Amino acid sequence: MDFIEETATEAVAQSFADTADPRLRRVLGSLVEHLHGFVRDVEPTIDEWEAAIGFLTAVGHMSDDQRQEFILLSDVLGVSMLVETIEARKSAAPAHRREWDATPSTVLGPFHVVASPEREHGDQIFPAGGKRPCVVRGRVLGPGGEPVAGARVDVWQCDENGYYDVQLPEVPNGTGRGLFTADAEGRFWFRSVVPSHYPIPTDGPVGRLLKASGRHPYRPAHIHFILEAPGFVPLTTHLFVADSAYIDSDAVFAVNSSLITEFARVDDPSSAADVGLPSPYWSAEADFVLRPAPESA
Numbered sequence: 001m002d003f004i005e006e007t008a009t010e011a012v013a014q015s016f017a018d019t020a021d022p023r024l025r026r027v028l029g030s031l032v033e034h035l036h037g038f039v040r041d042v043e044p045t046i047d048e049w050e051a052a053i054g055f056l057t058a059v060g061h062m063s064d065d066q067r068q069e070f071i072l073l074s075d076v077l078g079v080s081m082l083v084e085t086i087e088a089r090k091s092a093a094p095a096h097r098r099e100w101d102a103t104p105s106t107v108l109g110p111f112h113v114v115a116s117p118e119r120e121h122g123d124q125i126f127p128a129g130g131k132r133p134c135v136v137r138g139r140v141l142g143p144g145g146e147p148v149a150g151a152r153v154d155v156w157q158c159d160e161n162g163y164y165d166v167q168l169p170e171v172p173n174g175t176g177r178g179l180f181t182a183d184a185e186g187r188f189w190f191r192s193v194v195p196s197h198y199p200i201p202t203d204g205p206v207g208r209l210l211k212a213s214g215r216h217p218y219r220p221a222h223i224h225f226i227l228e229a230p231g232f233v234p235l236t237t238h239l240f241v242a243d244s245a246y247i248d249s250d251a252v253f254a255v256n257s258s259l260i261t262e263f264a265r266v267d268d269p270s271s272a273a274d275v276g277l278p279s280p281y282w283s284a285e286a287d288f289v290l291r292p293a294p295e296s297a
Contacts, residue, residue: 009036055205062204066166068110072206075252076215080107084236088291101143102291106238106254109224110201111164116154119178121189122276126176130160130193134263134282135275136239137189140182140227141289147186148290151229154179155190157222162198182229191275194263194282195221197245200252210251217251220244225288232290239286261286 003011013032019025044052062069074080084105119125140151156177158164165175180188199217201207210217221241228234238254239261240247247255263282266272272279 005040009033012036055209058205066113067201068113069201069204069206071108071110072200072204073209075107075109075254076200076206076210078253081253088233101289103235103237103288104256104258105236106256106259107252108226108236109252111158111166112156112224112226114156114166114173114177116156116177116179117174119180119190121180121183121187122191123178124191124276125155125157125178126159126193132160132194132263132282133277134192134194134284135189135277136192136223137283137285138187138225139287140186140188140229141287142232143289143292147182147184148229148232149182149184149186151182151186151227151232151290152179153182153188153288154226154228156224157192157195158198160193160196162196191277192223194241195223197221215251216246216249218246219250219252220247220255222254227288227290229290231293233293235288235290237288239284 009032013029016025016028016032019028059069059073071080074083084107088102088105136155138153140148140153142148154177156164159176163171165171165173165177176192178190180190182188197218197220200219202210202217207217221244222238224236224238226234226236238259240255240259242260242262247260261284263284265280266283267280269279272281275281
């Protein structure tokens with residue numbers, strides 16, 4: 001059969017009809033349908049299509065074990081957050097699908113590329129100093145408010161200038177990161193610095209895409225978390241600094257109003273001495289509510 005525009009989609013979809021895995025068969029069929037629909041809608045020239053292939057090739061070349069440009073591309077197109085949102089809805093047990101039951105999930109981001117070191121409660125994940133030292137206290141809870149003892153809490157963040165450890169060759173890997181274990185009451189805490197807003201990397205093809213489309217590359221100040229415990233759906237989320245720039249226009253669409261957290265200034269030498277920080281310092285507290293895994297509900 002001749003390959004013509006009117007029957008092209010059907011012909012390609014049919015070529016995958018014998019795919020043994022039913023999920024893969026469905027995915028490939030949908031991919032062909034939507035990709036062909038996009039091409040029919042946009043009608044790219046040969047030069048434009050070659051430029052698109054070149055762009056994706058450049059994204060691949062930019063990716064390595066220290067940086068994932070494809071995740072960055074997924075983030076700025078809103079795909080990462082859409083996948084997270086759909087997965088949160090699908091993974092929740094039917095009796096626990098009310099939005100307020102659980103902390104919203106967000107994007108992983110391109111900087112979760114270094115294993116976080118094991119930390120004790122109260123450890124300082126950045127060297128002492130900084131303009132805005134802070135204490136972050138958290139609780140890991142189930143949907144009924146019960147503590148999740150022994151939950152694992154993976155934390156990573158940028159410094160006060162907007163840089164992660166993997167972006168600075170002179171900074172040891174593991175700086176600004178920590179792996180904590182919640183106590184019997186589901187609590188954990190650590191000392192750090194209030195992070196800064198920062199631009200996502202713009203020296204690659206994703207940065208060029210943002211510039212060409214007139215979009216800014218900035219993310220509001222935040223701290224990343226992954227929380228895991230047996231019997232619960234793992235949670236990837238953020239805490240966003242309430243007074244941060246770009247809180248209303250995150251380049252990767254990850255801000256949820258329930259994740260915006262006040263980092264309060266504490267000007268009390270006695271309190272500062274109790275947590276081993278200079279006065280003033282900043283303090284933030286948050287509860288993280290996990291969804292029961294479907295088989296555990």
